[in-house]
Amino acid sequence: MAALARLQARLSGLREEYFRRNRSVDEYRKIEYKAAVKIQSWFRGCRVRAYLRYLRKMTIVIQKWWRGYRSRRYFRKMVKTAYFIMKMNFYNEMAVRIQKRWRGYYVRKYIHNYYALKKYLEAISVNNEIIRSELQKYTEMKENEEKRKDLEKKEKEKQYQARKMHYLLSTEQIAGIYNSPFRKSPDPMELLLRKSKPLSHRRQQKKSPFACELHDWPTCKRPPSFSTAQPLPCIGRQKPQGPFRDPAEVLRQRYKPLEPTLRVAASISSPLEKAREEMKREEWRNRVHDNEFLPFSSYHKNEKYDPSIHRSGKYGQEAYGIKHFREVQPKKWVTDKDFRTVLPSIVLFEKFGKTYSRTGQIV
Amino acid sequence: MSQRQVLQVFEQYQRARTQFAQAVAELASRPQNIETLQNAGVISLLRPLLLDVVPTVQQTAALALGRLANYNDDLAEAVVKGDILPQLVCSLSEQNRFYKKAAAFVLRAVAKHSPQLAQAIVQCGALEMLVICLEDFDPGVKEAASWALEYIARHNSELSQAVVDAGAVPLLVLCIQEPEIALKRIAASTLSDISKHSPELAQTVVDAGAIAHLAQMILNPDAKLKRQVLSALSQIAKHSVDLAELVVEAEIFPVVLTCLKDSDEYVKKNGATLIREIAKHTPELSQLIVNAGGVAAVIDCIGSCRGTVRLPGIMMLGYVAAHSENLSMAVIVSKGIPPLCACLLEEQEDHIKAAAAWALGQVGRHTPAHARAVAVANVLPTLLAMYVDTRSSEDLQMKTKKALKNILQKCTYLPALEPLLHDAPPNIMKHIVGQFSKVLPHDSKARRLFVTTGGLKKVQEIKAEPGSLLQEYINTINNCYPEEIVRYYSPGYSEMLLERVENYHPVL
Known part of the structure; x- marks a missing residue:
């Protein structure tokens, strides 16, 4: 019990102790807590950092390798x-x-190819030369032909002229104009005249006053006809030996005119058609014109009458040509009286009424 | 009254009609009478005579009408308006050959004036009748019908198509083969007029087999026929490559070259036209012509004639030269440049000069060798003079400018370029100086010559806008020379020197 007593004795101390201790603990609690937190945070930080470091290191390794x-x-x-x-x-x-x-x-x-080109161009120029010379030849040939034609034409003309003037040929007695006796040799024309025949008298061609185109139109007076002459009989041919007919008979048979049957001779078209055609033709021929036809005779109606000079005088009509045909100028008249006739009068009439008879009476 | 007296009246009337018709026909052949005849109402008088009972009167009336319609288009229109055509067309098929001839003459005279009148003829159904006339026995009728068809077809492609649709082409081809020269001529010219409008029409003519017959007649001695034949062939060949090749296949070369030496001008012209129409299509056809010696013949032809006859030949040379450099060289080798220069100088008319300039430009534009050949012939000053001449037509100026540009851009022959430096306008000067700037850096002899002939001085005098192409070229040239020389030739250098003399303080 001593222990208990001791405890009892110490109880107040203890209580005090307890209180003190609690107080000191309370006093240091916050600091300790903070310290603990700090330690812990530091530690934990270290740990995490270490881990991160580790992770990074590992990453780097991986990345490095990759x-x-x-x-x-x-x-x-x-x-x-x-x-x-x-x-x-x-x-x-x-x-x-x-x-x-x-x-x-x-x-x-x-x-x-330069050389080929050169050769080609050379060939062209050679070819051109050839062509040129050939064309030249061609033109010369043409020209010659032309000249020859001209010459021929002239020659013909000359011959024609000679034939026309054949009457100038000299005769035995009288020398022609081309055959002058004062010359040694006759003129070439004379020779030509000697050779050529005189031109026969030309038939007068009847000329129409109108164009030649009209002239040579055969105006259906002479329709174009096929030759219908009989063939000539064969000349002196003997009747051939054998069972043949007489040649004349054979020929007659051969060249006999066509004798068509009625059926063939009739027209193909029916009579009705024919009649229609005829009517048509008739109609065509006598076609009526409704249009106004202005003949030349009525043409003057539209025209104003144009009087002649004498009738269209400034001062009205002149009497000339209407009343008289001789000009009358009274101003120039010497006297108003008519001229007296100079014919010897008939004595008997002169004396009519002026003379007295023997018996003293007026006659 | 006896029967004789009755008949006499009719006889008199008939005689009077005949006489009237003949007199009118005769009078209508002189232009001075036409006015009077028209005032006398001749057309309405002739119209009843077309239906006369006597064929002579009909024919003569038709002839008179034809002559009237031939005179001018008013009268032709009067004939159309007077309802004469239906009468003519109706009676065309049933009358004798003389009437047919006269009627075809009327149709021709009407159709010749204008497309409208020709259309009027087509509308009244004349084509069928004319085609029937083409089958006639008489060559005169065929000729007249063919002539009328030609006058209808020449106006435009529709009328031409109408003629083709009427079936005229095969008959015309038959007409070419007839022995009569006149008929051949007219049939050939009809074919020419039909085929000139479009490739299709030309193809129709070709399909009828015209080419072979036409090609045969190239050697015909008749000049007028030759003209028409060559014209027909060229009208066929002008449309497309195929047609041109068909014409060539008819073996017209080298026969056609003889036409270039013909005495007739038009034969020459049409021959050259034919060759041109063939040459213009492809390089191959041009090559063929060159190989056949066509270029030489054409060049001779150009040299031997004057005026418009030259034109197709000049153009042919241009076309050939335009195709390729070899062909162009062939033209040069065939001595083609002197005649072209002569054309440029001699001809009066601008369009021929323009054609010559164009042809020269085509010859010279390929390589420096070509340009040199052209430049040596002393063409460039002439071209330049024409370009700057104010009297030249616009077309000529444009053509000469283009030719100059083409030639100058290739020309490295400096002696020919130097004279141009003095009087070239700026747009040409650019090319000239450009050529100098290209050549001078590489040619020391040329540099020396350029200075001695005064070219450098001239170049310094050019006022170029800074930064322009011309300035660049001038700078390039200046860079080829030492600075003193360039400054020596610059304008105003002497004043600068004098100024320096004034400002100089003598050292004593």
């Missing part, structure tokens, strides 16, 4: 490409070299 792998792969590829490009460039260069040579050769040989 990137290295990839880059190496890329590099290898790049090298390959570069190599390929280099190769291709080389090949291209070589190809260009080959093509260059080949194309040059090909073009020079086949397309733009």
Whole structure:
């Protein structure tokens, strides 16, 4: 019980102790807590950081390896490409070299062959020369022909002239005008005249006053006719031996005129059609014109009458030609009286009524 | 009254009609009478005579009408308006050959004036009748019908097509083969007029087998026939390559070259036209002509004639030269340039000069060798003079400018370029100076010559806008020379020197 007593004794101390201790604990609690937090945070921080560090390290390792792998792969590829490009460039260069040579050769040989071109041009010029000379020949030939034709024409003209003037030929007695006796040789015309025949008297051609086109139109007076002359009988041919008919009879048979049957001779078209055609033709022939036909005779009606000079005087009609045909100018008259006739009068009438008879009476 | 007296009345009437018709026909052949005849109402008087019972009167009336219609288009229109054509067409098929001839003459005279009148003829159904006339026995009728068809077809492609649709072409081809020269001529010219409008029409003519017969007649001695034949062939060949090749296949070369030496001008012209129409299509056809010696013949032809006859030949040379450099060289080798220059100088008319300038431009535009050949002939100053001449037509100026440009851009022959430096307008100067700037850096002799002939001085005098092409060229030239020389030749250098003399302080 002592213990209990001791405890009892110490109880107040203890209580105090307890209180004190609690107080000190309470006093330090916040600090401790904060310290604990700090320690913990630090520790935990360290731990997490370490972990992160670890993670990063691992990442770097992974990435390092991966990137290295990839880059190496890329590099290898790049090298390959570069190599390929280099190769291709080389090949291209070589190809260009080959093509260059080949194309040059090909073009020079086949397309733009200088020598061939030169030869071609030369050939052209030679050909041109040939063509030119041939054309020249052709024209000369043509000209000669023309000249010859002209000459022939002139010759013909001359001959015709000679025939026309054949009467100028000299006779035995009288020398012609082309055969002058003062010359040594006769004129060439004389020779020509001697050779040519005189022109026969030309028949007068009846000429129509109208154009020649009209002239040579046969105006259905002479329709074009086929020759209907009988064939000539054969000359002196004997009747051939054998059972033949007489040649004349055979010929008659051969050339007898056609005798068509009625059926053939009749027209193909029916009588009705024929009649229609006839009617049509009739109608055509006697076609009636409704249009106004202005004959020339009524043409003057539209025209104003144009009087003659004498009738259209400024001061009205003149009497000339209507009343008299001789000009009358009374101003120039010497006297109003008519001229006296100068014929010897008939004595008996002169004296009529003026003389007295013997018996003193007026006669 | 006896029967004789009755008949006498009719006889008198008939005689009077005949006389009237003949007199009118005779009077209508002189132009001075036409006015009077028209005032006397001749057309309405002739119209009933076309239906006369006597064929002579009909024919003569038709002839008179034809002559009237031939005179001018008013009268032709009067004939159309007077409803005369249906009468003519109706009776065309049933009358004798003389009437047919006269009626075809009327149709021809009406159709020749205008497309409208020709259309009026087509509308009244004359084509069928004319085609029937082409089958007539008489060559005169065929000739007249063919002539009328020609006058209808020449106006435009529709009328031509109408003629073709009427079936005229095969008959015309038959007409060519007839022995009569006049008929051949007219049939050939009809074919020419039909085929000139369009490739289809030309193809129709070709399908009828015309080419072979036409080609045979090139050597015919008759000049007028030759003209028509050559014209027909060229009208066929002008449309397309195929047609041109068909013409060539008829073996017209080298026969056609003889036509270029013909005494007749039109034969020459049409021959050259034919060759031109063939040459213009492809280089191959041109080559064929060159190989056949056609170029030499054409060049001779150009040299031997004057005026419009030259024109197709000049154009032919241009076409050949335009195709390729070898062909152009062939023209040069065939001595083609001197005649072309002669054309440029001699001819009066601008269009021929323009054609010659164009041809020269085509010859010279390929390579420096070509340009040199042209420049040596001293063409460039002439071309330049024509270009700057105010009297030249616009077309000529344009053609000469183009030719100059083409030649100058290839020309490296400096002696020919130098004279141009003095009087070229700026747009030409550009090309000239450009050529100098290309040549001078590489040719020391030329550089020396350029200075001594005064070219450099001239170049310095040119006022070019800074930054322009011309300035660039001038700079290139200046860079070929030492600076002192360039400055020496610059304008105003002497003043500058004098100024320096004034400002100089003598050192004593």
